[in-house]
Amino acid sequence: xxxxxxxxxxxxxxxxxxxxxxxxxxxxxxxxxRVKGKPTQIHHIDENPANNVFENLAVxxxxxxxxxxxxxxxxxxxxxxxxxxxRDDWLIQVSKTRAANVDRLSSDDAExxxxxxxLATSLAEIYREREENELLAMHYxxxxxEELRDKYIELAIKQxxxxxxxxxxxxxxDRLELIPSDVKNRHIKQLKGRKDWxxxxxxxxxxxxxxxxxxxxxxxxxxxxxxxxxxxxAIYLKEMATGGVVEYLFMDALEKASEQNDLWWQFxxxxxxxxxxxxxxxxxxxxxxxxxxxxxxxxxxxxxxMGDRQRYIELRKQEARSISARPDNETDQRIY
Numbered sequence: 001x002x003x004x005x006x007x008x009x010x011x012x013x014x015x016x017x018x019x020x021x022x023x024x025x026x027x028x029x030x031x032x033x034r035v036k037g038k039p040t041q042i043h044h045i046d047e048n049p050a051n052n053v054f055e056n057l058a059v060x061x062x063x064x065x066x067x068x069x070x071x072x073x074x075x076x077x078x079x080x081x082x083x084x085x086x087r088d089d090w091l092i093q094v095s096k097t098r099a100a101n102v103d104r105l106s107s108d109d110a111e112x113x114x115x116x117x118x119l120a121t122s123l124a125e126i127y128r129e130r131e132e133n134e135l136l137a138m139h140y141x142x143x144x145x146e147e148l149r150d151k152y153i154e155l156a157i158k159q160x161x162x163x164x165x166x167x168x169x170x171x172x173x174d175r176l177e178l179i180p181s182d183v184k185n186r187h188i189k190q191l192k193g194r195k196d197w198x199x200x201x202x203x204x205x206x207x208x209x210x211x212x213x214x215x216x217x218x219x220x221x222x223x224x225x226x227x228x229x230x231x232x233x234a235i236y237l238k239e240m241a242t243g244g245v246v247e248y249l250f251m252d253a254l255e256k257a258s259e260q261n262d263l264w265w266q267f268x269x270x271x272x273x274x275x276x277x278x279x280x281x282x283x284x285x286x287x288x289x290x291x292x293x294x295x296x297x298x299x300x301x302x303x304x305x306m307g308d309r310q311r312y313i314e315l316r317k318q319e320a321r322s323i324s325a326r327p328d329n330e331t332d333q334r335i336y
Contacts, residue, residue, distance in 0.1 A: 010049070010050050011049035011050065012049065012050045012052055014042060014052050014057070015052065017132075017134075017135075018052060018054065018057075019042060020135070021054065021134075021135075021138065022042055022054060022057045022058075022059060023040075023042070023059060024138065024142075025054075025091055025094065026058070026059035026087075026090060026091065026094060027094045027097075028040060028059065029059065029090075029094075030059060030060050030061035030064050031058050031059055031060065031083075031086045031087045031089075031090035031091070032060060032061075032064040032067075032078065032083070032086045033061055033063065033064055034090065035061065038061040038062070038063075039061065039062055040059050040060060040061050040062075041059075041060055041061075041062065041065050042057050042058070042059060042060075043057070043058045043059070043060045043065055043068060043083065044056055044057065045057070045058055045080050045083050045084055045087070046080055046194060046196070047068075047080065051194070053164050053190075054164045054165075054168070055164060055196075055199060056194075058083050058084075058086070058087040059087075060083075064078060068083065079227070079229065081198070081224055081227075081229050081232040082229075082232065084198065084199075085232065085235060095142075124136065124139060124140075127139060131159075133152045133155040133156035133159050134152075134156040134159075134161060134165060136148075136152040136155075136156075137149055137152035137153045137155075137156050137169060140152060141169075141172055149172075149173075150173060153169045153170075153173065156169075157169075163183045163186055163187050163190075164187070166179060166180075166183050167179055167183065167184075167187060167203075171206060176206060176207060184207075187203065188200065188203065191203060195223070196220075197216045197217065197219040197220030197223060198216075198217060198220040198236055200216040200220075201213045201214070201215075201216035201217030201220060201236070202217075204216060205243055205244075205245065208244075208248075210244065210245050210248035210249065210252075211248075211249070211252070213240075213245055214240065214245050214249060217236055217239075217240055217245070220236060221233045221236055221237060224236070247273065250269050250272045250273050251269070251273065253265060253269045254266060254269035254270065254273070257269060263282070263283075263286055263289070263290065263298060264295070264297060264298055266282060267279050267282055267283060267298070267301060270282065279305075280305040283298070283301055283302045283305045284302070284305055284306065287302060287306075290302050296315060296318065296319050296322070299311075299315050300312055300315045300316065300319075303315060
């Protein structure tokens with residue numbers, strides 16, 4: 001590696017192999033404007049020119065790269081959180097496009113088949129001659145050949161592959177259990193060291209470690225809000241809601257409430273999970289226990305579950321009288 005000085009920060013030249021992987025993954029196209037054919041640069045997302053890992057690199061055109069350098073003034077800076085969102089979305093789009101192009105090989109257009117097969121074969125031969133097993137694995141991943149992809153992933157790992165490469169390929173294989181624990185732990189340590197909370201949250205989510213994913217993502221959301229990046233915070237809040245994190249937390253709450261025999265929080269967890277019928281059955285099953293407890297909140301929900309409208313109205317009136325008689329600083333902690 002060539003070490004150069006760049007003002008206050010040291011710049012370590014991006015290894016040729018890694019540079020090729022980054023450009024290939026992004027189709028040599030700026031991940032922000034996505035205009036084909038424009039001259040591009042590889043940008044360090046965290047602005048640390050020594051942090052040469054795949055996750056920290058994004059392909060930008062000269063115009064978009066300039067927007068990351070804005071300091072002050074009236075222009076909107078293209079910050080690291082935005083670049084990360086653009087980059088991740090673009091890599092997904094490139095992968096989908098490549099996967100779709102594989103279908104052309106089964107089309108009736110003989111000319112298209114010949115061109116695609118010739119290109120795929122030529123690239124594979126070049127990589128084999130150079131014993132570039134990792135590039136071969138990436139090549140067969142891009143054209144949808146899982147058998148050869150898996151073959152060269154194993155050869156590349158034996159040949160020597162960095163942690164990010166192992167994690168990337170095992171996730172593409174949907175074989176996360178094959179990622180060694182030391183590789184996983186080192187990656188977590190690196191993400192924490194860079195305070196890449198969103199990256200850490202997504203990494204935990206890959207392994208369905210939902211509580212850790214929620215903690216890390218929430219730290220990232222707080223950081224984004226402190227920097228005035230409300231859009232980024234909203235995106236990741238939405239991602240938590242749709243990515244299974246919130247559902248898991250409610251299920252975890254249900255399990256803990258069940259262990260403690262806490263009917264109220266079992267019922268509320270089921271409600272939030274959308275298990276309406278199960279929630280009603282729970283209340284009816286424990287009818288005697290609820291009536292003996294005298295807890296107004298549970299009694300009201302039991303009346304609803306049993307379709308007893310008159311009983312529900314009586315309980316609401318009783319609760320209203322009780323609330324009006326309380327001191328101002330006394331609240332019902334069972335509601336939420």
